[in-house]
Amino acid sequence: MKCVVCGKISFNPICSRCFFEIKITPTMRVIEGVSIYSFYNYSDVSILIKSKYYVFGSRILKILSAKASDYFFNSHLKSSLWKETNLYGIGIDDCVRSYYSHTAVILKEFCRYGFKPDYGKLQAKNNLQYAGKSLQYRRQNPKNLFFKGSHSKNFFIIDDIITTGTTMSEAIREVEKSGSRVFFCIALCNAEN
Numbered sequence: 001m002k003c004v005v006c007g008k009i010s011f012n013p014i015c016s017r018c019f020f021e022i023k024i025t026p027t028m029r030v031i032e033g034v035s036i037y038s039f040y041n042y043s044d045v046s047i048l049i050k051s052k053y054y055v056f057g058s059r060i061l062k063i064l065s066a067k068a069s070d071y072f073f074n075s076h077l078k079s080s081l082w083k084e085t086n087l088y089g090i091g092i093d094d095c096v097r098s099y100y101s102h103t104a105v106i107l108k109e110f111c112r113y114g115f116k117p118d119y120g121k122l123q124a125k126n127n128l129q130y131a132g133k134s135l136q137y138r139r140q141n142p143k144n145l146f147f148k149g150s151h152s153k154n155f156f157i158i159d160d161i162i163t164t165g166t167t168m169s170e171a172i173r174e175v176e177k178s179g180s181r182v183f184f185c186i187a188l189c190n191a192e193n
């Protein structure tokens with residue numbers, strides 16, 4: 001096959017040279033008292049995750065998630081986050097709508113280091129697309145996330161893109177309302193600005 005970035009013949013959808021050159025831009029912000037970690041500027045990787053490559057979009061997303069999770073686990077190996085052994089991961093609205101679930105692909109990669117994935121536990125009752133919508137619109141039209149998971153577990157939450165943080169905020173509140181605790185959140189790409 002051809003590398004989707006440079007077009008050269010490659011064994012993987014992204015050749016090793018282009019994979020190495022994908023820029024990690026780590027950011028952290030706090031929402032609802034929880035740290036949200038992000039790894040790519042959306043503008044740097046948007047071409048990779050757009051519909052143009054949709055047929056194997058899940059493979060591209062998996063590659064980006066693997067690179068981000070390696071970075072995350074290496075830089076937090078000694079942190080207190082990792083002392084929590086019974087940590088479960090939840091993907092926001094990880095149901096399959098078009099070919100595959102974005103957040104489930106990311107979640108699987110972030111569970112390679114010993115955490116357990118808890119699939120299908122946080123679903124949106126409102127199937128809204130926020131892309132291009134204002135903060136006011138997002139606030140007035142929450143996704144109505146519904147948590148179906150266990151009420152006394154420790155979780156981390158995963159989403160593909162964070163912009164204003166409205167969805168992440170809703171997710172944290174919904175999970176914590178059940179009596180569970182959210183230790184941290186992961187948003188693969190940061191689209192703020």
Ligand SMILES: [Zn+2]
Nearest residue numbers: 003006015018
């Ligand atoms: Zn390449």
